[in-house]
Amino acid sequence: MENVIEISNLVKVFPKKGKNKEKLTAVAGISFNVKKGEIFGLLGPNGAGKTTTLEIIEGLKPQTSGKVQVLGLDNLKQTEEIKKRIGIQLQSSQYLHHLTLGELLDLFGSLYGRKNDKKTKLLQLVGLEDKINEEVKDLSGGQKQRFTIATSLVHSPEILFLDEPTTGLDPKARRDLWQLIKTLNHQDITIVLTTHFMEEAEFLCNRVAIMDNGKILEIDEPKKLIDRLSETTQVSFFTEDKVDRALFAKLPEITKVYANYPKIILEISSLDKISTIVNLLKEKNIIFYGFTVKTASLEDVYLDLTGKDYGDE
16 A cells, blocks of 8 residues: 655754753654555644644644655645645634635635535535534534534545544544544545544554654554553552552552552453452552553553553643
């Protein structure tokens, strides 16, 4: 399968504000490819470098060093040609509030020199065909996100970039958008998305790159990443008081300990070790609640790679 995006040794450095004049390395020499027809995810917490990477690929920012090719085109030398062949949904979008959805689609079509004769079809695709004569200010959060995707499709792009597409949406709206993304991909549109929702990436993506501190820690299919932890069982609970992680680390039944008050996460070798943990908590008079047991997920992969969860700074 051919690559539609090729990234080699990508670096982006920003000057820091303030007296010390230190620089911030947002992207630290990453390399990866995106294959035609796949859904590729860049995963990581805020500040991992996901959005900066996306903006460089899209031609919105120049890199400090490294090489980027999109559809065989150089991102620095052939930026305008790339923009004509990609669609972009940013983290947040602003519209002229008193225009209707149909009028806005006409406007976006005109930016590409196209008479938009498929606006009804686009709105049907995103489930907003009954809103064609309504103003964008009257849309809900989920409807606005779907409309933003519609505006990014007016010129029939070959690649669609989605930056945190479901942030701020309620669970139902988030899952509706997942189904839309799957539908678009089935229409031969390659999709590159960023997210910090592991469940989202696990459901949508053919491959994921897990990022932290501007670096890629691992790239693979979600299932293959999860299979590496398939023998791990995870126990988590909340405590009312801070607990020394050494209390659990000394137990041979526990392979890893993640303590981020008030949440404790323990990885154990098998389910029959749970009673040992519960008995220890009772013996030490530790008040605990929200006790859960689960097998490995993509979130556990991230936790295993970085040693921290998304709540950590």
